Amino acid sequence: MRHKKDIRKLGRNKSHRKALMRNMAISFFQYQQIKTTEAKAKELRRIVERLITLGKKGDLSSLRRINSFINHPPTLRRIKEIAERYNDRNGGYTQILKLSPRRGDNSEMVLIKLV
Secondary structure (H helix, E strand, O other): OOOOOOOOOOOOOHHHHHHHHHHHHHHHHHHOEEEEEHHHHHHHHHHHHHHHHHHHHOOHHHHHHHHHHHOOHHHHHHHHHHHHHOOOOOOOOEEEEEOOOOOOOOOOEEEEEEO
């Protein structure tokens, strides 16, 4: 049984997975949409939505928690700007749109973007 096993490991160890998600989150906030595989996008959605929710709080503790994960000052400013847009929304900040499979390995590709 898979009780309480809610993360996708993506074929990587913990440090590689954390670095991958950090880099993808920075790219996502920089361009506000990225094209990636379906499994990575679903895992990234969890992280991005938590960061936006923390940005909506706007207190010092929340900003420090965002900075502890991202550690990229321009992205921190961008998260605060994006969070202001979603003050009246209670979650569901991202949208995943399916694209055609990748040509090389037939992997399901998606576009994850802000709503």
